[in-house]
């Protein structure tokens with residue numbers, strides 16, 4: 001089975017996942033590939049200064065970003 005994608009994003013840190021969200025939001029086919037999910041977010045046990053989050057962790061934010069991407073990706 002082969003799939004064609006209009007855009008491929010390399011990396012699933014905050015930048016790559018944000019790009020994936022915005023691309024998928026436009027209904028443009030997009031594949032995010034990465035060595036991990038979250039990138040440097042995985043090194044942050046306690047995340048305190050990210051807008052919209054009061055008490056969170058890096059891995060939890062990474063999962064939330066992934067879920068948002070997958071929601072738009074369909």
Ligand SMILES: Cc1cc2nc3c(=O)[nH]c(=O)nc-3n(C[C@H](O)[C@H](O)[C@H](O)COP(=O)(O)OP(=O)(O)OC[C@H]3O[C@@H](n4cnc5c(N)ncnc54)[C@H](O)[C@@H]3O)c2cc1C
Pocket residue numbers: 010011012013014015016033034035036037038039040041043044046047048049050
């Ligand atoms: C300990 C620590 C605490 C931090 N605390 C905060 C904070 O409180 N608030 C804040 O705003 N920022 C914080 N930061 C900074 C924040 O984590 C980074 O600015 C952010 O992760 C950068 O996102 P990025 O997507 O550009 O890169 P990265 O998070 O580095 O993601 C890069 C992605 O690319 C992938 N990748 C790299 N090379 C390849 C390859 N060859 N093939 C496939 N995939 C590849 C990696 O696996 C990863 O998924 C902290 C960073 C650290 C280390």
